[in-house]
Amino acid sequence: xxxxxxxxxxxxxxxxxxxxxxxxxxxxxxxxxxxxxxxxxxxxxxxxxxxxxxxxxxxxxxxxxxxxxxxxxxxxxxxxxxxxxxxxxxxxxxxxxxxxxxxxxxxxxxxxxxxxxxxxxxxxxxxxxxxxxxxxxxxxxxxxxxxxxxxxxxxxxxxxxxxxxxxxxxxxxxxxxxxxxxxxxxxxxxxxxxxxxxxxxxxxxxxxxxxxxxxxxxxxxxxxxxxxxxxxxxxxxxxxxxxxxxxxxxxxxxxxxxxxxxxxxxxxxxxxxxxxxxxxxxxxxxxxxxxxxxxxxxxxxxxxxxxxxxxxxxxxxxxxxxxxxxxxxxxxxxxxxxxxxxxxxxxxx
Numbered sequence: 459x460x461x462x463x464x465x466x467x468x469x470x471x472x473x474x475x476x477x478x479x480x481x482x483x484x485x486x487x488x489x490x491x492x493x494x495x496x497x498x499x500x501x502x503x504x505x506x507x508x509x510x511x512x513x514x515x516x517x518x519x520x521x522x523x524x525x526x527x528x529x530x531x532x533x534x535x536x537x538x539x540x541x542x543x544x545x546x547x548x549x550x551x552x553x554x555x556x557x558x559x560x561x562x563x564x565x566x567x568x569x570x571x572x573x574x575x576x577x578x579x580x581x582x583x584x585x586x587x588x589x590x591x592x593x594x595x596x597x598x599x600x601x602x603x604x605x606x607x608x609x610x611x612x613x614x615x616x617x618x619x620x621x622x623x624x625x626x627x628x629x630x631x632x633x634x635x636x637x638x639x640x641x642x643x644x645x646x647x648x649x650x651x652x653x654x655x656x657x658x659x660x661x662x663x664x665x666x667x668x669x670x671x672x673x674x675x676x677x678x679x680x681x682x683x684x685x686x687x688x689x690x691x692x693x694x695x696x697x698x699x700x701x702x703x704x705x706x707x708x709x710x711x712x713x714x715x716x717x718x719x720x721x722x723x724x725x726x727x728x729x730x731x732x733x734x735x736x737x738x739x740x741x742x743x744x745x746x747x748x749x750x751x752x753x754x755x756x757x758x759x760x761x762x763x764x765x766x767x768x769x770x771x772x773x774x775x776x777x778x779x780x781x782x783x784x785x786x787x788x789x790x791x792x793x794x795x796x797x798x799x800x801x802x803x804x805x806x807x
Contacts, residue, residue: 496527499555500553500560513727513728521720538555539559540561555705558641564602578700590793609707609708616676616699620692622668637656637661638653643674679738691753
């Protein structure tokens with residue numbers, strides 16, 4: 459072969475090899491299949507627009523085709539009470555919920571959602587989980603059950619009564635049929651409240667037809683956002699808890715299979731969701747009380763409402779006897795409460 463022809467052919471071959479090397483990462487990445495998850499939230503469609511959808515939309519965009527999370531609303535794939543089992547079985551891949559209403563088989567589930575008077579403000583929840591050690595306790599509890607990994611806990615709104623009848627005294631609670639959470643409902647039964655369980659999407663119609671007298675499920679922001687303010691005339695300003703404690707959960711195998719960068723991205727989006735709710739609810743609770751225009755505010759005098767608070771602290775002691783871990787959580791709640799009261803305003807008034 460002539461020298462000139464050899465150099466020419468060698469150059470073409472080198473260029474082809476270089477082109478293949480440059481394009482190889484793109485070809486390999488294009489061959490990877492997109493990871494798809496199905497995540498169900500406890501929230502109905504109107505509420506989900508705020509409490510989770512922005513963060514899931516952000517995740518799907520940032521994942522850049524590597525992963526897509528399909529979001530489903532309350533009861534859309536499985537009933538709320540079967541949510542934990544659905545995650546464990548892999549029927550769904552993840553959930554946003556409280557441990558209590560999804561029937562999580564862990565002793566600490568009772569402290570999720572609205573454990574009576576465990577918090578006064580929404581910032582109490584992340585403070586307790588991040589700085590008082592509840593995150594480590596939750597990790598320990600869920601490590602004992604198969605199939606579900608607890609990921610993160612954040613704060614939602616306070617828990618107040620929204621009803622078709624005015625509440626101005628504790629005696630007005632007697633006979634009220636309300637949609638509420640399992641632990642909150644059991645606690646309120648001692649004051650004559652009748653807790654009712656039904657699908658989230660049926661609540662408004664049940665109030666409208668008189669099957670329910672109202673809800674003890676949320677603060678006033680949610681009541682206006684989901685339409686309950688259209689059928690509830692009164693809002694009791696005395697909360698039984700200052701913030702709902704809700705979490706994110708994932709099927710353990712699906713979570714462990716994710717590459718680290720997608721785990722990190724999901725954690726960042728959970729934090730984004732937690733932050734959004736902090737300011738959305740904080741503004742909304744004051745805004746709708748003063749400018750909502752649909753509901754009349756009522757208040758039980760503090761000296762009378764103290765009966766409810768005292769009953770809650772009695773419940774704390776009862777729950778502490780259920781397990782050593784529960785006792786540890788109650789001790790943390792008591793320590794935190796003392797710290798906040800000693801600190802004074804704005805922590806406690």
